[in-house]
Amino acid sequence: MKWIVDVLNKIWNWFCCKPAFYTAIKVENLPEQLHPRTIYVAGENDHLWYAAMICPCGCGEVLQMGLMHNQRPRWTITEHDDGAVSLYPSVWRKVGCKSHFWLQQGNVFWCYAENDKI
Numbered sequence: 001m002k003w004i005v006d007v008l009n010k011i012w013n014w015f016c017c018k019p020a021f022y023t024a025i026k027v028e029n030l031p032e033q034l035h036p037r038t039i040y041v042a043g044e045n046d047h048l049w050y051a052a053m054i055c056p057c058g059c060g061e062v063l064q065m066g067l068m069h070n071q072r073p074r075w076t077i078t079e080h081d082d083g084a085v086s087l088y089p090s091v092w093r094k095v096g097c098k099s100h101f102w103l104q105q106g107n108v109f110w111c112y113a114e115n116d117k118i
Helices: 002-017
Strands: 023-027 038-044 047-054 062-066 076-079 085-092 100-104 107-110
Touching: 002 107, 062 085
Parallel strands: 023 038
Antiparallel strands: 038 047, 047 062, 076 085, 085 100, 100 107
């Protein structure tokens, strides 16, 4: 059953989301208003503190992922040659909308549990 979700994700992203990929902007502090499909990478020089974005589900919540090596949980951010961005590991909200997704090559890939309805 999981392979069906994976195929549907790929088809959806190919036809609907391909041109609108996520890109990164480096900042020292978060702006008051965040833009969709933008990852804000906060820090100074090579010292990155956290990445922030608007939740891609549409709930409007601001998600912050720690990037510091001594912090847990910790994410790794990769900027690609085409300007797209990837985050590792997945982002999983335990409260609110409970979104769970991967951000790879600027595209959102949703994770679904076996009992979730598509």
